[in-house]
Amino acid sequence: MIKKILDFFKKPIPKEKIYIYVVKEFSDFTGVRYCSDAPYSGELFRKTLLLPRFQQAVSEDKILIVNLDGAFGYTCSFLDEAFGGLIRIHHCTLENVKKHLQIISDEEPHLIVEITRYLEEADKTKELK
Numbered sequence: 001m002i003k004k005i006l007d008f009f010k011k012p013i014p015k016e017k018i019y020i021y022v023v024k025e026f027s028d029f030t031g032v033r034y035c036s037d038a039p040y041s042g043e044l045f046r047k048t049l050l051l052p053r054f055q056q057a058v059s060e061d062k063i064l065i066v067n068l069d070g071a072f073g074y075t076c077s078f079l080d081e082a083f084g085g086l087i088r089i090h091h092c093t094l095e096n097v098k099k100h101l102q103i104i105s106d107e108e109p110h111l112i113v114e115i116t117r118y119l120e121e122a123d124k125t126k127e128l129k
Contacts (some may be wrong), residue, residue: 023070033077042081
């Protein structure tokens, strides 16, 4: 089961990659779900960094690598809103997310498992609508 989850984000290395370093480009103190609740929310991260770069990765057939290391932790609501929101709100397909997104979290590898779950749950929720 764990191997399946970790394999979710393993991709063949393309010639070119796009990166997001959360600590350098967003904040080392990430917030909660919505912009209205706190600064540096998952919603703000998705709208300003994750979605534009993910769309770029898809259109250019590249892989977006999101490096989570260095932050002072992530709330579940931040991760669900940011990553699950790609599918739930912006209607990205799980197939495209698997193909074009790679998460790096050497300091907290369990975050990869959590994000995988949020993506899969968002995909199931989308199918029910």
